[in-house]
Amino acid sequence: MLALLFSLILTTHATQIDPAIVNTFKVLQWGQPPTLVGAQFESARALVADQLKDLGASIEKQKFTNENCGRYMQVTHDLGQQILQSLLAIRSVDARSNSDDLQTLHQVRLYLLIPSYFGLHALFESRREAGFGILDVNHGAACAFSDREAFEGRFTKVVRSLSMFLREGIGNPGLLGFDGLTDRLLIRARAEEDHADQLWWGVVGGSVVASILFWEFAPPLALASARVVFGVVPNVLQTPAFVFGLRTVTLAGEGFAYQLADSSIQPDQSSFKPNQLGTWDEQLSSVQELLDTEIDAPAKYAIAVNMIKAQMALLYEPWLKANAAAFSQDSLVHP
Amino acid sequence: MRAYYILALSILLAVSMEAAALSGVKHDRPKVQSLASEFSQTMAIGRESVMLAGLDAGRASLRLQQSLAEDYGLLVQCGSGWLHSLSDISCLIATRTLARALYSSLINPFPSEDRGLLKIEFEDAAEVSVLREPEGNQISMPYNLQASEMASVIQAETLGVDYRQKAWVRAQFQAQLDNLQANLTVPLIFSSELSLSEKWVFVNNLSGLAAKDPRVLDRLGQEIEVGYHTQGLHEQSLRLVENVDVRMPADQLHRFLLESSESDQALQAQRDMQIVNDRIEQSISKIAQSTGAQVQCSPADQLSSLECLNTLQRLQSAFSRQQVVVLPAKEILVVSAQESQRMIDSFTAPETAQTVLVVREDFFFGTLANFFFEKGWTL
Numbered sequence: 131m132l133a134l135l136f137s138l139i140l141t142t143h144a145t146q147i148d149p150a151i152v153n154t155f156k157v158l159q160w161g162q163p164p165t166l167v168g169a170q171f172e173s174a175r176a177l178v179a180d181q182l183k184d185l186g187a188s189i190e191k192q193k194f195t196n197e198n199c200g201r202y203m204q205v206t207h208d209l210g211q212q213i214l215q216s217l218l219a220i221r222s223v224d225a226r227s228n229s230d231d232l233q234t235l236h237q238v239r240l241y242l243l244i245p246s247y248f249g250l251h252a253l254f255e256s257r258r259e260a261g262f263g264i265l266d267v268n269h270g271a272a273c274a275f276s277d278r279e280a281f282e283g284r285f286t287k288v289v290r291s292l293s294m295f296l297r298e299g300i301g302n303p304g305l306l307g308f309d310g311l312t313d314r315l316l317i318r319a320r321a322e323e324d325h326a327d328q329l330w331w332g333v334v335g336g337s338v339v340a341s342i343l344f345w346e347f348a349p350p351l352a353l354a355s356a357r358v359v360f361g362v363v364p365n366v367l368q369t370p371a372f373v374f375g376l377r378t379v380t381l382a383g384e385g386f387a388y389q390l391a392d393s394s395i396q397p398d399q400s401s402f403k404p405n406q407l408g409t410w411d412e413q414l415s416s417v418q419e420l421l422d423t424e425i426d427a428p429a430k431y432a433i434a435v436n437m438i439k440a441q442m443a444l445l446y447e448p449w450l451k452a453n454a455a456a457f458s459q460d461s462l463v464h465p
Numbered sequence: 466m467r468a469y470y471i472l473a474l475s476i477l478l479a480v481s482m483e484a485a486a487l488s489g490v491k492h493d494r495p496k497v498q499s500l501a502s503e504f505s506q507t508m509a510i511g512r513e514s515v516m517l518a519g520l521d522a523g524r525a526s527l528r529l530q531q532s533l534a535e536d537y538g539l540l541v542q543c544g545s546g547w548l549h550s551l552s553d554i555s556c557l558i559a560t561r562t563l564a565r566a567l568y569s570s571l572i573n574p575f576p577s578e579d580r581g582l583l584k585i586e587f588e589d590a591a592e593v594s595v596l597r598e599p600e601g602n603q604i605s606m607p608y609n610l611q612a613s614e615m616a617s618v619i620q621a622e623t624l625g626v627d628y629r630q631k632a633w634v635r636a637q638f639q640a641q642l643d644n645l646q647a648n649l650t651v652p653l654i655f656s657s658e659l660s661l662s663e664k665w666v667f668v669n670n671l672s673g674l675a676a677k678d679p680r681v682l683d684r685l686g687q688e689i690e691v692g693y694h695t696q697g698l699h700e701q702s703l704r705l706v707e708n709v710d711v712r713m714p715a716d717q718l719h720r721f722l723l724e725s726s727e728s729d730q731a732l733q734a735q736r737d738m739q740i741v742n743d744r745i746e747q748s749i750s751k752i753a754q755s756t757g758a759q760v761q762c763s764p765a766d767q768l769s770s771l772e773c774l775n776t777l778q779r780l781q782s783a784f785s786r787q788q789v790v791v792l793p794a795k796e797i798l799v800v801s802a803q804e805s806q807r808m809i810d811s812f813t814a815p816e817t818a819q820t821v822l823v824v825r826e827d828f829f830f831g832t833l834a835n836f837f838f839e840k841g842w843t844l
Contacts, residue, residue, distance in 0.1 A: 152500060155500060155503075155504065305507050305510050305511060305514075306503070306506065306507060306510065308514075309510045309514075316522075316554060316557060316558050316561075317558070319522075319554045320552075320554050320555055320558060323552050323554055323555070429521075429522060429554055432522075433519065433520065433521055433522070433525075436514055436517050436518060436519075436520075436525075437518050437519050439510070439514040439518075440511075440514035440515045440517070440518035440519075441518075442511075442514075443510070443511030443512075443514050443515055444511075444515060446511070450507070450508065450511070
């Protein structure tokens with residue numbers, strides 16, 4: 131009887147959500163918060179920065195005649211330098227302000243740059259840094275280093291430190307965190323558009339006024355100048371063909387100036403995909419494109435962050451599916 | 466007598482334990498409910514992210530709008546007029562907010578049998594306006610509303626609308642498409658930009674052609690993509706895709722389908738595909754050797770052979786570099802973006818959920834590496 135009663139009690143509680151699931155879900159939701167803060171953050175960052183500088187110096191010493199090797203080393207070097215730049219620009223989580231958009235952009239940039247760096251390191255480690263065949267994974271080309279092992283040791287050390295720093299110093303935002311990041315990037319991109327629109331209308335208004343003033347004052351001034359220089363106004367300047375030609379050229383110039391202003395004012399909203407390891411050339415080009423993207427390109431970053439978010443969602447998919455029942459309505463109604 | 470005392474004491478003890486436990490559950494319930502709500506939000510975000518991965522703002526808005534049309538019967542668009550036009554970014558912000566409100570069940574105003582047409586137009590304007598039509602309402606609203614504000618506007622304006630006519634069109638289209646697809650040797654893929662009526666007209670045309678001349682149903686390619694442009698059967702990364710313009714008249718469509726099926730390029734591509742298939746076998750065997758896991762590209766998927774091979778080789782490369790020391794799965798399933806979307810949508814827990822690692826064909830190497838790192842399975 132007692133056993134029956136106790137088993138009833140135990141059965142009743144077995145349907146509650148497992149605390150382990152709750153904890154895992156919290157990690158999934160919010161990601162891994164950074165554990166390195168304050169002085170620890172600063173010292174870890176200084177260590178990574180030193181390693182990056184050391185590797186950068188080592189790359190600069192390498193000389194290759196092979197074009198692919200030269201390109202690979204240049205991209206690796208530039209990527210390392212840009213990582214360093216963003217690394218030095220971010221602040222520890224305890225010293226970070228929520229409203230600092232530049233911090234967000236640098237942080238997002240690190241999420242994109244560091245995995246690309248992993249990709250380049252992976253190429254090197256598998257001795258395919260100078261090219262690989264898409265139809266034959268065993269076909270690869272390595273560059274001739276004077277001391278490959280020493281260089282590889284340095285490179286691997288940097289990659290490991292960056293891995294650690296990405297997780298411990300910056301943290302993993304998780305799905306909801308990445309979603310919030312996308313929101314902020316899109317809102318910033320929208321603000322940039324507003325600014326560009328205002329600037330555009332300013333340019334249009336200014337050029338209309340300039341055009342009116344030009345057509346009002348330039349022809350009489352030109353005629354007066356011609357009279358001063360030549361004594362009389364040359365007949366050619368008064369022919370309808372000349373006047374028509376001058377107007378055409380001036381109007382075309384105005385149109386061209388509008389086009390130029392439009393293309394330079396509008397923020398860049400083209401998209402790029404993070405490194406996806408296609409062909410060797412695609413991989414290098416993808417990293418180069420990332421390097422060429424200005425830090426202030428929130429629309430581009432929003433798309434790239436969405437890529438990472440999607441991959442995270444897929445990687446966690448089996449877990450989500452397996453635990454769906456634990457979050458179902460039944461569990462809530464009959465706990 | 467002593468036995469009765471012991472029994473009474475046991476019952477008392479059991480009842481008090483149960484009461485204590487129940488009070489604990491009561492105390493925890495809001496926490497559990499909030500967790501379930503966050504879980505549902507995470508699923509919504511996951512689905513949305515997978516759907517929009519890699520798309521720029523303009524295309525992402527269109528994709529989301531398409532999805533809202535399919536799932537909720539909502540026709541969503543962004544203002545295109547001179548005064549109220551919206552940029553791609555603003556359009557995406559608005560559509561995401563609406564999608565999140567719908568997918569996380571903040572609003573679901575449509576009975577499933579009556580899902581039809583409600584048009585929502587986002588504008589760069591300050592006020593909500595409603596245009597009432599016999600076949601449905603059009604609501605214009607500012608793009609920068611909060612999800613809850615959108616929800617209350619939609620709920621207030623959607624009562625008593627007759628959606629039946631649109632639902633009938635959808636059912637007719639689906640029936641014709643199913644019938645056509647059953648006879649066609651390759652899948653028909655519609656571009657997300659197409660409207661329901663455009664798709665319906667096309668399917669009507671093709672069904673008519675197939676009835677007159679069954680040769681149009683025997684395709685060499687792997688799929689037919691219907692969109693706003695035309696391209697003959699061609700080798701696109703060894704994937705035999707036929708791009709057909711949805712607006713093509715029936716006679717032109719007939720000629721086009723017959724001519725392109727005889728293309729020499731297709732035959733060459735088929736020969737190349739044999740090489741790719743051999744490489745796929747090699748990769749599968751090498752991954753099995755280094756990880757012990759069985760790997761395959763999803764058989765029920767649209768993934769082309771080259772996409773399958775590319776992903777397998779990237780995985781093989783990652784494993785052979787020992788970036789993943791112990792694989793937490795007995796099986797690896799490579800899927801396309803569409804298939805992964807379908808899997809997330811269907812959301813049923815398979816028996817082998819814990820042992821299958823699902824990898825999308827365009828997996829982002831760094832994220833995969835980080836995932837394993839987080840779990841202690843790498844480096």
